[in-house]
Amino acid sequence: MNDDELKHALRQWKAPDAPASLERRVLREPWWRWLLTGSVRVPVPALIAAAVLVVSLYAVRTQRLPISCASGVGSMKYVAMVVCHAPSHYSTDSVM
Amino acid sequence: MDRDEFRAAFELHKNAVYRFAWRMTNSPEAAEDVAQEAFLSLWKGGFDTSRGELRGYLFGAARNQVRKRWRDASRWAELDEDAFVVPAVDGFETSEAVEAAVRALPPLQREVLVLSEYEDLSLEEIARAVGAEVGTVKSRLFRARENLRRALSPLREVNHERR
Numbered sequence: 001m002n003d004d005e006l007k008h009a010l011r012q013w014k015a016p017d018a019p020a021s022l023e024r025r026v027l028r029e030p031w032w033r034w035l036l037t038g039s040v041r042v043p044v045p046a047l048i049a050a051a052v053l054v055v056s057l058y059a060v061r062t063q064r065l066p067i068s069c070a071s072g073v074g075s076m077k078y079v080a081m082v083v084c085h086a087p088s089h090y091s092t093d094s095v096m
Numbered sequence: 097m098d099r100d101e102f103r104a105a106f107e108l109h110k111n112a113v114y115r116f117a118w119r120m121t122n123s124p125e126a127a128e129d130v131a132q133e134a135f136l137s138l139w140k141g142g143f144d145t146s147r148g149e150l151r152g153y154l155f156g157a158a159r160n161q162v163r164k165r166w167r168d169a170s171r172w173a174e175l176d177e178d179a180f181v182v183p184a185v186d187g188f189e190t191s192e193a194v195e196a197a198v199r200a201l202p203p204l205q206r207e208v209l210v211l212s213e214y215e216d217l218s219l220e221e222i223a224r225a226v227g228a229e230v231g232t233v234k235s236r237l238f239r240a241r242e243n244l245r246r247a248l249s250p251l252r253e254v255n256h257e258r259r
Contacts, residue, residue, distance in 0.1 A: 001245045001248060001249060001251075003241075006241060006244060006245055006248070007213065009190060009193075009194055009248055009251060010194055010198070010213050010214070010244070011213075012190040012191040012194050013191050013194040013195045013198065014191065015114075015115035015118050015119055015214070016114075016115070016118065016124070017111040017114065017115070018110040018111050018113075018114035018115075018128075018131060019114075019124070019128065021128065022110060022114060022128050022131055022132060023106070023110070025128070025132050026106055026110075026131075026132055026135045026136065027103060027106065
């Protein structure tokens with residue numbers, strides 16, 4: 001393979017031009033423009049983990065709501081029982 | 097260097113610096129990082145015209161970033177490898193074969209070849225960018241071309257058969 005043939009072969013391998021994201025990174029446009037046009041690269045495992053976390057939190061929250069109501073009623077009952085069956089020395093007379 | 101000068105320099109050289117980084121790193125993401133660092137070093141450090149051409153400076157900065165990455169990945173151990181022989185590439189299209197052969201070159205041979213063949217830098221500019229003597233650059237370039245001739249010889253045979 002002579003010099004010309006080698007040169008010709010080497011020219012077959014093309015490289016891409018700089019992507020637009022390089023310009024954004026180097027010239028640092030205002031932050032509000034980034035909010036309109038920017039993109040974020042997120043690793044897939046992190047994305048899956050975040051999605052699982054959000055779904056789990058939502059599921060736990062929706063399941064807890066009735067329980068918290070019941071426990072609220074229970075604690076009110078308990079308070080009522082304490083008040084009803086309080087020993088005599090806790091009576092309002094002795095406090096007063 | 098003010099902001100307008102920097103922007104003009106970026107517009108003029110961004111593609112060449114990115115292409116060089118891309119050919120050296122095999123990765124668009126790494127190439128973008130390298131090109132960004134090269135331009136940021138220009139922005140932070142400025143440029144003195146007595147140091148030669150601006151593009152030579154930028155290629156040098158990009159080359160240092162590539163070298164740093166390779167060193168971190170412990171892949172720069174055998175920089176030049178006089179005795180290194182690129183295996184012959186066969187069964188590829190021409191562009192894929194050339195890519196495989198160039199990427200198989202030892203880094204110091206690859207960088208001078210890329211700067212010479214793809215970015216058309218003179219020997220003096222390459223020497224300044226890679227921090228070596230012109231004679232050393234010539235010698236690396238010669239070895240790189242010899243390696244590529246050997247590696248790409250199957251292509252020549254295929255092309256002759258097609259004719």
